[in-house]
Amino acid sequence: MKPRRVFARLLLSYLAITLVVLAAVSLIFVRLMHRYFFNVEGVHLTMRSERIAALVEEHLYRGDLQELSTLVETLAFSNDIYLWVTDKEGKVLEFAGSNPERLGLRVEQHEIEHVLAGNVITKQITGPGYNSLFHMAPLYVPGYEPQENWDSWEAGGAGGDPSQVIGTLAISSPLGSVTGIMGVVTRLGMMAALGGLFLAVGIGYTLSRKIASPLEEMSAVAMELSRGNYNVRVNHRSDDEVGRLAETLNFAIDKVSGAMREQQQTLKLQRELISDISHEFRAPLTTLQGFLELMLRGKIPEAERERYLEMMHRDTVYLGGLVRDLIDLENLEMRRETLERRPADGEELLAACLENLQLKGVEKGVKLELQVEEKLPLLMVDERRFYQVMINLVENALRFSPRGGTIRVRAHPGEGGVFFYVSDEGPGIPKEEQPFIWNRFYKVDKARSRQETGCGLGLAIVRRIVELHGGWITVESEPGCGTTFTFWLPAAPEQ
Template sequence: MRKTLLTKVAFGYIAFLVIAFLGIQVFTFSHMRQVIQTDEAEELYSNAVSIAGSYGYRFFNEQITKETLHEYLENTSDMLSTDIWVVSADGKVSGASIKNSIPAPKYIRDFDVTGMFGDSFYSVGTFHSYFKSEYLSVYAPITIKYNVCGYVILHKPTSSLSRLTTQATRLTFQAAFIILLASTIVFVVLMRRIITPVKKLCTVADEFSRDNFKARADFGAQDEIAYLGEVMNDMAHKLDTHEEVQRKFISNVSHDFKSPLTSIRGYIQAMQDGTIPDAQYKRYLGIISNEADRLTNLTNNLLDLNRIGSQSSVLEKEEFDINQIILDCAHTSEVQCDKKGIRLSLLLYDEASYVFADKMKIQQVLYNLLDNAIKFSYRDSGITIETVQKNDKLYVSVIDEGIGIPEESLHSIWHRFYKTDLSRGKDKNGTGLGLSIVKEIIQAHNETISVTSTIGVGTTFTFSLSLIQSETE
């Protein structure tokens, strides 16, 4: 059974609450006991000092009798709820209250304050096994002319302190319980606000897995989950678009392969059954050859796209003069330009502009752009190839005076097999792959390519190349 996010978080939160609650209780009880014990010891010590400075001093200075001392100790013991002993320096118990059922000893053997109390003014225990239960014992010295002649020792059962500790712990427990209850309510509210959109994201992702890329995750908030929803929506849109492009791609490939194959098959069949006379064989064989060349061109373009788009494609970069490549392309296209009376002009930034790129692929980019410009230029118009240097980049532009590209089609011309409505009648032999190949090559070089166009005026394609000095620096 799959554990939900809510189950995991709730389990972790409950475990944290239990551990935190137990930790608070243990710490509170231990710390509170120590605090109450210390406070009580300081209060008893203050009383012991008061007794030592009054009746203790007067007794050892022989100003009051033992009976008077005993009466005072009994009364004070009732008020303080403690046992009070007055002990001489040699361990003799000179006076004591009898609040405890066990009477005070007459003499304390091996009486040594340092041994009994250490460096502190109080101790907790059975006072060297005199008491059967635990007591808090506090002492204060009785001095006459700076000489210690005895001690006042107060004993109080720790059971009374335990009651105070228990009460304080109970109050802390109640406060902690209220806080934990409030935090649990806040936790539930927050988890509902978090889990609900997460569940929605899961539902949308499940729809994506079923190839339903129309599903959307819409949130009104501006938090990370809302951002994730926007990213998923964008991804779904791209996948949906990609799927549509893929369907069109297959349809276009099938159509573009079927058309020349149908022509070839039809002419061959006509030649075989004698429909075409022998005297016209040469003409129709030329048509078949052209259709075969068209198929070859289409296949090569598809292979180029696949090779350029794959990770296995490695650019063979080298230093070369882009001006020479431009001149070669211009010379190769002279015959096509002459047929339409097109004037081809070159506006080169310098006599030589050395770039660092794959020479053969950049040559292919120029051939494709120039071929497009010639196809869609008006008769007796002009085409210009221009280079401009900006910082460490050289920008190459192919500018024609042709039919132009509709604004709504500018983003689609890079898609495979895409043809604008204006170009369909003028580019019957085109594959619709030329600009896709151009963009793939430029992107493989980590360079940019852009297009601007005006209907009836012309189109400008501009791509960038890295000048050689930027590579050597």
């Protein structure tokens, strides 16, 4: 069974409500207009009855039936009404236009008695081919003025003395004009209702689309998520509940996609780590295995045994350093270790680092220079990690600097922090290889031994430490012109 769309349900709901409201309003409007026009016609008929009664009462009181007959016919014709007169017994004396029975009008005896008691009756009579308003009022002795009662022309009311009543006057006025007007009013009401319905359809369609569109978009986004596509987002923006739902869904997607990216990055790092470790461990382990097998078979002369042991020792030292660096880099990348950052004097940190490396510089025949151009602001750093960065960069420069060369370490404030530079006079790094020097185990000079080049993790560790401090690091180098590493760290907040 195909599920019903929200848009269709909303539109049908709007249309159903609109139809009910329009039908109710139209019905009330037609009934009110019907009542209004009949009220107006009833008032007019009552006033006309009073004028005619004033003319008829004199002739009826004198018993001049001939004059009464002429007057009744004249009044009926001139006013386009049906008119008849009864005596105080209720017997019809004169009528003009039509006999009451032919009009389908049957006046009950209790109604006649009600009028002879000084009251009036007004009612609508309908039948096949006729629709008229009937009014019956008492006729009084000439000169007598009954009490008026205008509370309601329909209800009638006592106002005259029954002892003064000499007969009744009945008038029937066709309602053709009122019926025609009501037909026009009904048609206009239907046209207005139809126009309102079309307008409601347009408004309902717009509102339904406005509400359903973002919901359908969210449904499509959810379907994409189920297929593993975490790059989709809901584009709807509004301040209502639907807008907040879209924001919540986007927030949830961001959280899930972030977690998925972290998981994928973790798996990628794990695969890279396994691949890199197997590659880096293979050569020294193969060498160690070969030397040990030769020793076990007694194929290494006693005089050469110490030299081979020194080579094996260097390989084990290399493997130990490799393991430590791998663990260190893994902890940094997975953020298993929290930086212990505190305000520190950058110049003092630099001086301490270079002091620790002076002996290595002397052994290599390389001069170490420190240049601080102006007072440095305090840094918010983990001092142990800062030492690690500087020692890695300077040792890297020492490794590639020629004897008699100079390594310059410079620093100056700028951009809300401190710029640091480590420059050497080594062979430089080819342009095409510079983007890869930050990768694990990458070595620019593949021909050098492990002891000369290290394990290839130092720069990866350096960049990660700098980034965790909120800084950045770059390299500038030209073959034969040396290399300069530049990194920036933010200053400590002012107290």
